[in-house]
Amino acid sequence: MTPTPDAVRLAVVVVAAGGGTRLGREEPKAFVQLHGATILEHALRGVFASVEPAQVIVVAPAALLARARAIGEHVAGAASEHLTVVAGGETRQQSVVAGLAALAEGVQAVLVHDAARALAPSALIDRVAHAVLQGGEAGVIPALPVIDTVKRVEGERVVGAVDRSDLVHVQTPQGFPRAALEAAYAAATEDFTDDAALFAAAGGAVVTVPGEPRAFKITTPWDLNRAEQLLDGGSRIRTGVGVDVHRYDEAVPLWLGGVYFPDEPGLDGHSDGDAVIHAICDALLSAAGLGDLGSRFGSADPRFADAASGIFLRETLALVAGAGFTVGNVAVQVVANRPRLAARRMELEAHLGELVGAPVSVAATTSDGLGFTGRGEGLLAVATALLTR
Numbered sequence: 001m002t003p004t005p006d007a008v009r010l011a012v013v014v015v016a017a018g019g020g021t022r023l024g025r026e027e028p029k030a031f032v033q034l035h036g037a038t039i040l041e042h043a044l045r046g047v048f049a050s051v052e053p054a055q056v057i058v059v060a061p062a063a064l065l066a067r068a069r070a071i072g073e074h075v076a077g078a079a080s081e082h083l084t085v086v087a088g089g090e091t092r093q094q095s096v097v098a099g100l101a102a103l104a105e106g107v108q109a110v111l112v113h114d115a116a117r118a119l120a121p122s123a124l125i126d127r128v129a130h131a132v133l134q135g136g137e138a139g140v141i142p143a144l145p146v147i148d149t150v151k152r153v154e155g156e157r158v159v160g161a162v163d164r165s166d167l168v169h170v171q172t173p174q175g176f177p178r179a180a181l182e183a184a185y186a187a188a189t190e191d192f193t194d195d196a197a198l199f200a201a202a203g204g205a206v207v208t209v210p211g212e213p214r215a216f217k218i219t220t221p222w223d224l225n226r227a228e229q230l231l232d233g234g235s236r237i238r239t240g241v242g243v244d245v246h247r248y249d250e251a252v253p254l255w256l257g258g259v260y261f262p263d264e265p266g267l268d269g270h271s272d273g274d275a276v277i278h279a280i281c282d283a284l285l286s287a288a289g290l291g292d293l294g295s296r297f298g299s300a301d302p303r304f305a306d307a308a309s310g311i312f313l314r315e316t317l318a319l320v321a322g323a324g325f326t327v328g329n330v331a332v333q334v335v336a337n338r339p340r341l342a343a344r345r346m347e348l349e350a351h352l353g354e355l356v357g358a359p360v361s362v363a364a365t366t367s368d369g370l371g372f373t374g375r376g377e378g379l380l381a382v383a384t385a386l387l388t389r
């Protein structure tokens, strides 16, 4: 993943070294299973599906650094070069210090994010990142209004009311200019419950952006059940559609569905022209509400000139997973005079199913001589995708 200009300036520190006392599990909280993956994996999916950070630093328990790296590499895939794993400390603040110590040169803004906020949507991470990257000197934190009445108590005795109109619930990621955050941490003489308080204690200004209910912190067993239900009981089925057309180009090889077809005219395009994979990517992005291939990868991006289209599918699947979706199935229909797919349909379905990680069905037809496909000028692929969340 080549960083975009914004990403060259941004690092995300994911603090995952806590013991999870209030959760009451044997393993440290970030390594507790949630809906078939660890809490850490869920958190990293959101991070890697968001802005393209130049560096992601996972702060993990010293005894689990290798496990944390394996999880990080599984999520990051081709972006693993941007992953750093360091050992945390006795407190959250000490873990953040360890994360800051691992920041690469050139990073100018830092997001600090709780792995325990495992369902934080990538849109929230984008929101904080873009607010910080706008170049102000303030810290940026996500916040939600307090909707319950708040009382001051002494033991069980209520001793006063608190005006909730100017109170908010604060979440993570919290974003800061790097130099100012490092200076604030260097000057800290006490423990704070979040980075914004430490930053403010050093004189830094802090502003809020809207938080997200899904970014709640998994702290107690009830929270873990709530997260499980959101990922399971709240299953929502989403369908999407994708279409792609390419003209034939006799001068290039034909790759279709990630499979090479010898002695067939290739497809003209900025990448390898694989209309089947492009249509599948658009169908997946459409179902997840994540835009389309052109908006995500750019139709003229030099990074993808002549690229094998499998790279688009891997990146698309990471985005879809990061948004909390699982692929149910994909169906593809090819409309073209060539190539004849019948003899290789099962091979195509097996290969695409392996790439997508779910059943992929492939069908083909001609257009009975009608239109550009009938005149043998090009090939059209239509795909549908079913996602669940």
Ligand SMILES: Nc1ccn([C@@H]2O[C@H](COP(=O)(O)OP(=O)(O)OP(=O)(O)O)[C@@H](O)[C@H]2O)c(=O)n1
Residues within 6 Å of the ligand: 015, 016, 017, 018, 019, 020, 021, 022, 023, 029, 030, 059, 088, 089, 090, 091, 092, 093, 095, 096, 113, 114, 115, 116, 117, 217, 218, 219
């Ligand atoms: N020494 C610590 C303590 C906390 N954290 C991280 O800070 C985030 C918020 O902390 P919290 O939810 O309190 O996690 P724990 O400290 O593990 O929970 P508990 O207080 O119940 O032990 C979590 O992602 C946790 O992994 C950390 O990296 N290092």
Ligand SMILES: C[C@](O)(CO)[C@H](O)COP(=O)(O)O
Residues within 6 Å of the ligand: 092, 114, 170, 171, 172, 193, 194, 195, 217, 219
């Ligand atoms: C950082 C934080 O998530 C912001 O709300 C919160 O302060 C962490 O508190 P914890 O007691 O360390 O979970």
